[in-house]
Amino acid sequence: MAPPLGNDVHTFRSVHRHSRRSVLGGLGGLAALGALGAAGCTRVASASDKPGGDLLERLRAQGVVRLGIAGEIPFGYIDKNGHLTGEAPELAKVVFRRLGVGRVQPVPTEFGSLIPGLNSQQFDVVAAGxxxxxxxxxxxxxxxxxxxxxxxxxxxxxNPLGLHSYKDVVAKKAKFATGTGYAEIEYAVGAGYQQGDILIVPDQVAGLNAVEAGRVDVFAGTALTVRAVVKKSSKAEATAPFAPLVKGKPHVDGGAFAFRSAETALRDAFNVELHKLKTSGELFRILKPFGFTEAEMTDLTAKELCGG
Incomplete structure (x- = not known):
């Protein structure tokens, strides 16, 4: 999922907010989401002073880990039957079971609220791709x-305007939209698009609606979410995937689980199990049902992407 810039808070022009949950799951999914959200709104215990943190020990004792999700297919969402699913929650179920934590509990929130929610201890880990x-x-x-x-x-x-890159969007003076807090904001601005002219919509479904209605010429998102959302559209299509330019060089993004800064012990233990799944091929088998391909498997590290 594309990341927000800075501290995850942005103020832009926006269109009417469609309910992401109602689109994803219908009324049954919405009701279930409300119930799950209510169950997950209590804050987790405060952080420990122990070096590396003691959250993993506490999660093992509790038998449950609370996952911050943002209701976006295919990363983490509640399906039409009210079940938690998506690439990140399904991976979390496997990894945390291996770590001795048998149950996961979703805490739905807006995408831009994931990091603030994590750091204010509303949930234990961000599982939203x-x-x-x-x-x-x-x-x-x-x-x-x-x-x-x-x-x-x-x-x-x-593709009447021939838009295949952010430079094309700028050169053709296209009306451009992307999602709340998406990395694509930064990529468009880096290509020369005026930030104040970007139309910010809640998600890719609202982006599709904006393109179909002619309010914008183009909506930018991840290749996976874009190709999924246009499948049933008779008015819109997805362009071929491309790498945005960052400081003049093609950039490939990587999605991961996020943890509070003090909880290095939990992060390290998670990484050990994650790399075992990568080596065995099990990771791809977990992600494949959500539209991921082998080309989207990666050896990127957090250190590389953090600029370390």
Whole structure:
């Protein structure tokens, strides 16, 4: 999932907010989400002074870990039957079971509230396919990425403006939209697009609606979410995936689990199990049902993406 910039708070022009949960799960999913959210709103215990933290020990004692999710397919969401799923929650179930924590509990929140919610101890870990970037690495610590991702555009059928990169968007003076807190904001601005002219919408579904209605020419998101959301559209299509330019060089993003900065012991233990899953091929088997391909498996590290 694309990351927010800075401290995850942005003020832009926005369109009417469609309910992401109602789109994903219907009324049944929405009701279940409300119940799960209510169950998960109590804050977790305060942090320990123990070097490396003692959260893993406490989670083992409790038998449950609370996952911050943002309700975005395919990263982490509640399905139409009210069940927690998505690439990150399914991976979390496997890893935490191996760590001696038998149950996961979702705490749904807005994407831009994931890091503040984690650091205010509303949940134990962010399990939302969150991109790793230097700004975010100043606020939390990350496991190594479990996937890598390119960008893609939603455009009208036939791509009438010929938009294949952020430079194209700037050159064609296209009306540009992306999601709340998405990394694509930064990529567009880096290509020369005026930040104040970007239309910010809640998610890729709202982005598709904006393109189909002609409010914008293009919506930018991850290649995976874009290709999934246009499948049933008769008016829009996805462009070929591409790497955005950062400081003049192609950049590949990586998504990972985020932890509070003091909880290095939990992060390190998580990484050990994650790398075992990568080596065995089990990681790909977990992520494949959510549309991930072998090209999106990665050996990127959090240290690389944090700029270390």
């Amino acid at each position: 969150m991109y790793v970037n230097p700004e975010r690495c100043q606020q939390v610590i990350f496991a190594d990425p479990d996937y890598q991702m390119l960008d893609s555009f939603i455009v009208r059928k036939g």
